[in-house]
Amino acid sequence: MKNLNRRIFLIQSAALTSATLATQVSASDKKMKAAAPGERLSEADSYPKSMGFKLESKNVDKTRYPRHTTEQYCSRCQLYEGNATEGECSFYGGRIVPAAGWCKNFKLNKSAA
C-alpha cells in the first residue's frame, strides 16, 4: 500500500510538472507573438512605458531616471541594429525604434559612434 501511494504521488508530480512547463512555454509563445519584428515600438504600450521608453532621448524624465544622459540613445545601444535613423531593438523582439530613442535598458555599445 505504501508503494502504491508513492507511485500515485510520483505520477501526480510528473503530471503537475508537465502542466507547469506547458504553461510556461505558452506564456513565452505569447510574449514572442506580442513582439512582432518590424512593428514600431510605441511609447504608449504598457511594457515600453514601464521601461521609460521615449522616441527621443531628450524627452526622458530626468527625475525618474537621474542616471540618464543625453549621450544615451538607441543607436549607441548594444541592442540596436540599424542605421542613423531607425533600427531593430532585440530587447523588444525586433521592433523598430528611432535612433534617437531611449529606454532604461540602454547598454552602451562601446564600438558605436
Ligand code: SF4
Ligand atoms: S534597449 Fe537600447 S535600443 Fe532598445 S529601446 Fe532601449 S535604449 Fe533603445
